[in-house]
Amino acid sequence: MLKLIEIDAFYGKSQALHNVSLDIRAGEFVTILGANGAGKSTIMKCIMGLVEPKAGRIEYEGLDITRRPAWERAALGFGYVPEGRRVFPDLTVEENLKIGGYKLTDTKVLVRNIEKAYDMFPRLKERRRQLAKTMSGGEQQMLAIARALMPEPKLLLIDEISMGLMPIMVNHSLALIKKLHEEGITVLLVEQNANKALKFAQRGYILKTGRITLEDTSSNLICNKEVVEAYLGA
Amino acid sequence: MIVQQLLNGLVIGSVYALTAMGATLVYGILRILDLANAGAYAIGAYAGLFLYLSTGNILLSFAGAIALTGFFGFVVQRYLYIPVLDRPPIVPLIASIGLFIFIQDLLRLVAGPRIREFQASLPFGAIKTETLTINPTWILIIVLTAALLAFLWYLLAYTKIGLAWRATAQDLEIAKAMGVNINQVVAYNFLLGYAFAATAGIMVGMLYNSVFPTMGDVPAYKMLALIVLGGLGNPVGTVAAAVMIGLIETLIAGYIGFFLPRDAIAFVALIIILLIKPEGLMSRKA
Numbered sequence: 001m002l003k004l005i006e007i008d009a010f011y012g013k014s015q016a017l018h019n020v021s022l023d024i025r026a027g028e029f030v031t032i033l034g035a036n037g038a039g040k041s042t043i044m045k046c047i048m049g050l051v052e053p054k055a056g057r058i059e060y061e062g063l064d065i066t067r068r069p070a071w072e073r074a075a076l077g078f079g080y081v082p083e084g085r086r087v088f089p090d091l092t093v094e095e096n097l098k099i100g101g102y103k104l105t106d107t108k109v110l111v112r113n114i115e116k117a118y119d120m121f122p123r124l125k126e127r128r129r130q131l132a133k134t135m136s137g138g139e140q141q142m143l144a145i146a147r148a149l150m151p152e153p154k155l156l157l158i159d160e161i162s163m164g165l166m167p168i169m170v171n172h173s174l175a176l177i178k179k180l181h182e183e184g185i186t187v188l189l190v191e192q193n194a195n196k197a198l199k200f201a202q203r204g205y206i207l208k209t210g211r212i213t214l215e216d217t218s219s220n221l222i223c224n225k226e227v228v229e230a231y232l233g234a
Numbered sequence: 235m236i237v238q239q240l241l242n243g244l245v246i247g248s249v250y251a252l253t254a255m256g257a258t259l260v261y262g263i264l265r266i267l268d269l270a271n272a273g274a275y276a277i278g279a280y281a282g283l284f285l286y287l288s289t290g291n292i293l294l295s296f297a298g299a300i301a302l303t304g305f306f307g308f309v310v311q312r313y314l315y316i317p318v319l320d321r322p323p324i325v326p327l328i329a330s331i332g333l334f335i336f337i338q339d340l341l342r343l344v345a346g347p348r349i350r351e352f353q354a355s356l357p358f359g360a361i362k363t364e365t366l367t368i369n370p371t372w373i374l375i376i377v378l379t380a381a382l383l384a385f386l387w388y389l390l391a392y393t394k395i396g397l398a399w400r401a402t403a404q405d406l407e408i409a410k411a412m413g414v415n416i417n418q419v420v421a422y423n424f425l426l427g428y429a430f431a432a433t434a435g436i437m438v439g440m441l442y443n444s445v446f447p448t449m450g451d452v453p454a455y456k457m458l459a460l461i462v463l464g465g466l467g468n469p470v471g472t473v474a475a476a477v478m479i480g481l482i483e484t485l486i487a488g489y490i491g492f493f494l495p496r497d498a499i500a501f502v503a504l505i506i507i508l509l510i511k512p513e514g515l516m517s518r519k520a
């Protein structure tokens with residue numbers, strides 16, 4: 001479904017990704033693990049078109065999308081939950097959802113999807129007229145997820161759902177994502193919390209200073225000595 | 235007398251608001267100071283004047299000048315700003331200063347350096363009461379400004395493109411990821427902003443009965459003061475700051491007198507307000 005082929009990416013002169021290749025098949029739940037600064041968010045940004053790779057190709061459902069502007073990718077079926085939530089602070093909850101569904105041309109579908117989001121997160125409905133910046137961190141995370149689901153994505157890209165959330169909220173969010181996955185959405189999850197990520201994902205990539213060093217099923221990664229020492233805590 | 239002065243201040247403030255609005259919108263989304271916006275003000279004035287001299291129809295000259303300058307704004311963003319957007323902010327700033335100087339010299343070459351008169355007859359007369367005379371140009375300025383700002387308000391608050399503009403101003407990267415075509419938002423922004431500046435230019439040309447190549451100089455500096463005062467890229471803040479400066483200037487010049495030229499008042503006000511409220515009148519930050 002989504003292929004990254006030998007991607008190199010730079011910020012100015014410093015190289016953040018070296019020859020990164022990923023292959024995500026439709027219906028999978030895949031995770032990328034790596035230390036701070038390994039380049040996980042950069043991979044997500046390359047997929048979304050927010051960072052342009054210097055070399056390599058990105059293919060989505062057989063289409064070469066490497067040079068496509070970011071705003072055209074939303075319509076291809078990507079749902080993006082960025083690192084640090086990044087809800088629009090001075091827009092209301094409902095306006096945030098509307099921007100999430102910006103590419104929906106049919107107003108009826110837009111209204112229906114907003115209602116779906118409210119069914120999934122009743123808290124957002126209560127606060128629909130509230131500015132996003134006045135909401136709690138957990139509520140903002142719900143909004144970021146709901147916003148990503150607005151265009152009915154086929155592929156959900158989630159960058160660190162656990163950041164700044166209580167453990168119970170993390171479990172809650174991951175359970176929700178698992179449910180979405182079971183309903184047929186393909187998921188790529190970047191996570192600091194390797195234990196939890198491997199519990200939910202089927203397969204994982206290990207990223208070290210911009211290079212993929214390992215790729216395996218979650219059950220194998222959990223048993224891998226190196227992985228256990230580096231990411232799972234002994 | 236006081237009512238007359240207040241009205242005068244409102245007229246001046248209206249023109250300031252229109253002039254600064256384009257640059258405010260641009261700063262709001264791109265964090266670029268578009269000085270060349272004040273060049274659009276002069277272009278608009280010349281286009282309006284020449285159209286009026288050749289057709290004698292003031293409506294037509296407004297429409298033509300606005301369309302022409304708006305189109306110029308579209309060209310400027312497409313071929314000047316968009317290509318340098320991923321450079322450090324100093325690059326677009328210098329590009330805008332260069333364009334501003336270019337516009338002034340182009341106007342000098344095409345239309346000559348001398349001051350031209352702009353005496354237009356409007357299709358309505360003055361409003362006169364016992365104590366008060368509102369001349370037709372004032373009426374035009376107040377009504378047209380109010381209409382344009384109301385239109386902008388409607389656009390930003392109630393339409394899809396307005397929502398996209400606000401989202402882009404808050405987080406450009408994420409707006410892009412959500413499917414907002416940033417190039418389109420920027421294009422509309424310049425189209426509208428330059429059209430506003432052109433309108434202001436024509437009206438000021440009529441108000442002072444003079445159009446000249448460097449007429450954008452003082453508005454350029456004032457525009458910067460107003461953008462800062464208004465809270466950097468906040469349209470409502472810019473309108474508030476513009477009206478306030480218009481009133482302060484007029485009242486101080488009319489009643490108290492000031493040891494500096496009238497145009498310096500805006501900057502003295504800027505310094506005082508920034509000392510009291512460094513984030514501007516209406517900050518966008520929470």
Ligand SMILES: Nc1ncnc2c1ncn2[C@@H]1O[C@H](COP(=O)(O)OP(=O)(O)OP(=O)(O)O)[C@@H](O)[C@H]1O
Nearest residue numbers: 011012016034035036037038039040041042043083
């Ligand atoms: N906007 C930027 N400008 C310059 N360098 C950047 C930028 N964003 C990231 N980097 C650098 O690129 C490298 C990879 O960053 P990235 O954000 O992808 O890491 P990450 O794996 O997501 O880390 P974290 O777990 O802390 O989120 C880091 O060395 C970082 O300093």
Ligand SMILES: [Mg+2]
Nearest residue numbers: 040041042083
């Ligand atoms: Mg990251």
